[in-house]
Amino acid sequence: MSSLILPAILGGLTTGAIYALIALGLTLIYGVLHIINFAHGSLLMLALYGVYFLHLFFGLDPYLAIPIVVPLFFLLGYGIQRGIIAPFSGGKEQNVLLVTLALSMIIDNLALYFWTSNTRTISLPYAYEMVEIGPAFIPLPRVIAFFASMLCALILWLVISRTRIGKAIRAVAVERRGAELVGIDVQNTYAVCFGIGTACVAVAACLLIPTFYVTPQVGYAFVLIAFTTVVLGGMGSFLGALVSGLLLGVIEALCGLFLGESLGQIGIFLAFILILLFRPSGLFGRRAA
Amino acid sequence: MLTVENVTKRYGGLVAVNDASLKVQEGRIVALIGPNGAGKTTLFAMIGGFVRPDMGEIRFRDQDITGHAPHAICRLGLTRTFQIVQPFAGLSVLENIAVGAHLRHKSRADALERAAMIGEQVGMGRMLEQSAQSLTVAGRKRLELARALATEAKLLLLDEVMAGLIPSEIVEIVATIRKIRDSGVTILLIEHVMQAVMSLSEEAYVLNQGRMIAHGTPQQLVADPTVIEAYLGHGAADRLQQEGAHA
Amino acid sequence: MKHTSLGEWLLYGAICAYLLLIYLLPSQAWLGFTINALIVTILSVAWNLLGGFGGQMSFGHAALFGTGAYVTAILQVKLGVNPWLAAGLAVVAATLVAGFIGALSFRYGLRGSYFALVTLAFAEVLRILASSFAFTGGGQGILVPYKAGLANFQFADRITTYTLVLVMVAVAMLITVAVQRSRFGAYLIAIRENEEAAKALGIDTFRTKVLAMMLSGAIGGAAGVAYLQTYLFIDAPIAYGSTMSIEALLGPIIGGAGTIWGPVVGTLSLHLLGEGAKHLVSGAPGLNLVLYGVLLLVILRYLPDGIVGFARGIGRTGQAAAVSVKEAQ
Numbered sequence: 098m099s100s101l102i103l104p105a106i107l108g109g110l111t112t113g114a115i116y117a118l119i120a121l122g123l124t125l126i127y128g129v130l131h132i133i134n135f136a137h138g139s140l141l142m143l144a145l146y147g148v149y150f151l152h153l154f155f156g157l158d159p160y161l162a163i164p165i166v167v168p169l170f171f172l173l174g175y176g177i178q179r180g181i182i183a184p185f186s187g188g189k190e191q192n193v194l195l196v197t198l199a200l201s202m203i204i205d206n207l208a209l210y211f212w213t214s215n216t217r218t219i220s221l222p223y224a225y226e227m228v229e230i231g232p233a234f235i236p237l238p239r240v241i242a243f244f245a246s247m248l249c250a251l252i253l254w255l256v257i258s259r260t261r262i263g264k265a266i267r268a269v270a271v272e273r274r275g276a277e278l279v280g281i282d283v284q285n286t287y288a289v290c291f292g293i294g295t296a297c298v299a300v301a302a303c304l305l306i307p308t309f310y311v312t313p314q315v316g317y318a319f320v321l322i323a324f325t326t327v328v329l330g331g332m333g334s335f336l337g338a339l340v341s342g343l344l345l346g347v348i349e350a351l352c353g354l355f356l357g358e359s360l361g362q363i364g365i366f367l368a369f370i371l372i373l374l375f376r377p378s379g380l381f382g383r384r385a386a
Numbered sequence: 387m388l389t390v391e392n393v394t395k396r397y398g399g400l401v402a403v404n405d406a407s408l409k410v411q412e413g414r415i416v417a418l419i420g421p422n423g424a425g426k427t428t429l430f431a432m433i434g435g436f437v438r439p440d441m442g443e444i445r446f447r448d449q450d451i452t453g454h455a456p457h458a459i460c461r462l463g464l465t466r467t468f469q470i471v472q473p474f475a476g477l478s479v480l481e482n483i484a485v486g487a488h489l490r491h492k493s494r495a496d497a498l499e500r501a502a503m504i505g506e507q508v509g510m511g512r513m514l515e516q517s518a519q520s521l522t523v524a525g526r527k528r529l530e531l532a533r534a535l536a537t538e539a540k541l542l543l544l545d546e547v548m549a550g551l552i553p554s555e556i557v558e559i560v561a562t563i564r565k566i567r568d569s570g571v572t573i574l575l576i577e578h579v580m581q582a583v584m585s586l587s588e589e590a591y592v593l594n595q596g597r598m599i600a601h602g603t604p605q606q607l608v609a610d611p612t613v614i615e616a617y618l619g620h621g622a623a624d625r626l627q628q629e630g631a632h633a
Numbered sequence: 634m635k636h637t638s639l640g641e642w643l644l645y646g647a648i649c650a651y652l653l654l655i656y657l658l659p660s661q662a663w664l665g666f667t668i669n670a671l672i673v674t675i676l677s678v679a680w681n682l683l684g685g686f687g688g689q690m691s692f693g694h695a696a697l698f699g700t701g702a703y704v705t706a707i708l709q710v711k712l713g714v715n716p717w718l719a720a721g722l723a724v725v726a727a728t729l730v731a732g733f734i735g736a737l738s739f740r741y742g743l744r745g746s747y748f749a750l751v752t753l754a755f756a757e758v759l760r761i762l763a764s765s766f767a768f769t770g771g772g773q774g775i776l777v778p779y780k781a782g783l784a785n786f787q788f789a790d791r792i793t794t795y796t797l798v799l800v801m802v803a804v805a806m807l808i809t810v811a812v813q814r815s816r817f818g819a820y821l822i823a824i825r826e827n828e829e830a831a832k833a834l835g836i837d838t839f840r841t842k843v844l845a846m847m848l849s850g851a852i853g854g855a856a857g858v859a860y861l862q863t864y865l866f867i868d869a870p871i872a873y874g875s876t877m878s879i880e881a882l883l884g885p886i887i888g889g890a891g892t893i894w895g896p897v898v899g900t901l902s903l904h905l906l907g908e909g910a911k912h913l914v915s916g917a918p919g920l921n922l923v924l925y926g927v928l929l930l931v932i933l934r935y936l937p938d939g940i941v942g943f944a945r946g947i948g949r950t951g952q953a954a955a956v957s958v959k960e961a962q
Contacts, residue, residue, distance in 0.1 A: 374738070485823045
């Protein structure tokens with residue numbers, strides 16, 4: 098059994114990196130807009146289909162699809178915030194949750210209507226090439242996913258900390274009114290954030306699809322994991338999302354190893370409940386007021 | 387009736403209330419005054435059970451209530467109001483007051499009847515069916531008072547119920563508060579409107595930077611140099627005295 | 634107090650007329666459809682007590698529904714308990730589960746979105762557990778043998794089942810009315826409107842919220858019992874899946890949260906709309922949920938008080954209208 102633990106941990110880290118990437122988008126949206134985006138998983142599902150169809154119709158490699166889907170999903174996210182969430186919620190926190198819930202219902206079930214519930218996968222020649230890391234053999238795409246996720250986190254961090262729009266985002270996150278007073282277009286900043294958050298799931302989709310599948314329901318499982326990651330890391334915390342994403346990947350892998358495949362995710366939700374109950378500010382978050 | 391002994395509350399490095407003590411005797415109107423940020427509202431929050439003191443003891447009617455839950459303290463007969471009014475916005479004035487009245491009246495009909503009576507008592511008789519949202523500032527302050535009164539408290543903690551009111555409204559509410567006291571309710575109030583403090587209270591405490599710096603009748607306090615300095619800054623008392631000598 | 638407006642009379646009258654019409658024109662299809670809608674209505678009424686009156690928005694009411702259904706099924710099938718007794722115990726079990734979730738969440742001051750997420754997580758944990766153990770039938774679920782008869786809490790003719798769920802809806806509504814007219818209800822609404830003020834007025838907000846959650850659990854559990862005795866089958870996705878949790882909150886919000894008729898009006902409207910859509914685009918899966926989503930958006934944007942709130946504004950008496958004008962000023 099012990100010879101299985103290290104491979105499980107390494108495998109968990111590669112899954113966890115994707116969780117972290119998805120959660121980064123969610124935590125950015127939460128940190129700045131203070132809303133919980135229920136439709137995050139649905140957008141991931143859409144992106145997965147996007148990459149899938151690009152491969153199916155044009156033979157495009159998922160990794161080469163990144164420059165196409167990422168800008169598209171940025172625009173999609175931008176449009177959703179400006180065109181749907183802002184006008185339909187009237188700015189109330191509980192309403193935002195319901196608006197994004199409505200969005201996810203619409204997106205998921207339209208997908209079900211158009212693409213049916215069939216599980217779709219793509220087969221790539223290199224999907225089952227193994228990379229030997231110590232005692233473990235990890236599929237090449239998952240190793241790529243791990244490093245690409247980390248790279249994305251780094252780029253995102255640079256954007257937030259070094260660029261002009263990053264400065265505006267941080268200003269709006271800390272003090273909306275003040276930012277407005279010094280001339281920052283808050284609604285635009287909100288939408289940019291939502292766009293970046295959505296772009297994150299688009300990258301995640303490209304990294305996931307080589308070793309994963311897509312169905313219209315796939316977003317739901319991921320949105321719950323992403324919530325857990327964000328809450329565990331501390332709502333709005335970047336580093337927190339990164340670390341807890343990796344942590345949850347490992348927890349899931351170990352629970353799967355010891356409790357059986359079907360109970361793998363239970364560790365995640367138990368972690369979620371425990372964190373919400375005992376430390377709602379998360380591992381890295383500042384104490385919520 | 388109420389004894390606060392050596393109560394301290396720290397927020398990180400900031401000491402909001404530092405070793406403060408006060409006593410309220412039954413049947414009196416006692417004022418708690420002090421400049422902005424002196425810690426008055428924090429002290430109220432501790433008495434009401436909303437904030438747990440780091441040190442010290444609070445006794446109400448010979449019972450230790452330090453760190454008790456707000457609702458438990460309210461049941462003992464001590465009710466606070468909020469400086470920033472907290473109406474049940476979606477409910478009518480009558481329904482708002484009835485929530486307070488329910489504490490001692492289980493049946494809905496009794497609570498509503500009692501609420502209507504208290505509404506009359508504080509001069510809101512004609513607004514009972516209005517929604518709390520639609521009230522003016524003066525109306526909301528009155529509602530805050532009425533709701534607290536409806537709990538049939540023995541001691542009312544009133545946090546700036548006159549702030550933001552125009553002089554004629556202040557005159558009205560001063561009369562209302564005096565009537566409440568005459569009906570047997572003891573009152574401890576935080577107030578900035580000095581004219582009201584002077585005419586209403588028999589006794590006042592002055593809190594400055596978390597410390598209780600003076601205690602006496604309002605007349606004594608306005609002549610007290612430490613109090614003047616607390617409000618107007620260091621050396622102000624001297625300057626005032628010199629100016630008085632010149633005049 | 635608030636008087637019932639003409640619009641409300643018409644709305645409630647239409648619903649009662651529809652429900653009575655079922656007896657006159659007992660089409661099997663309509664009967665089946667309405668029974669299903671009414672079972673969801675029971676759960677909506679349960680949600681409305683906590684979410685509508687108490688302002689605590691749960692995203693995991695399936696946890697209570699599912700517990701009601703599973704406990705009835707397990708007791709009957711695996712342990713041979715009398716179905717009526719099993720039903721009673723199931724309601725108790727759902728109440729306890731609700732109390733447990735509520736006590737944990739409220740003890741740590743979870744509110745708003747946090748409460749929504751933690752309830753969702755609890756339902757999800759139960760779903761995974763239920764699909765993983767042989768005791769709960771694992772992935773296959775539990776099938777209750779068909780043995781019609783009053784003693785078995787199963788009815789051969791659907792009209793009896795219909796009457797049963799109709800009575801359950803009525804009882805759940807009466808419980809809501811009783812709550813609304815009680816001190817407990819006044820406290821619950823006070824907590825929804827302003828929790829700090831409620832505390833200052835002597836309300837034990839923790840106790841009130843947990844009790845509301847438990848009452849909601851009892852009614853939600855009863856909805857699960859009704860589901861099981863009607864369909865004689867339960868599995869983890871039906872019992873604890875997100876669909877049921879979402880349906881539980883959609884009805885009240887669309888119908889009018891915090892009103893007696895809101896969940897009934899909302900859930901029936903949604904199901905009628907969904908059924909209509911199904912007939913229009915023959916049997917397309919999920920299309921009804923797309924419509925629900927669109928309707929939810931529209932209601933949030935244009936009718937924040939739901940359908941009942943809208944009906945309230947129609948044909949008010951002169952006096953009531955005058956008051957509303959004053960309120961608006």
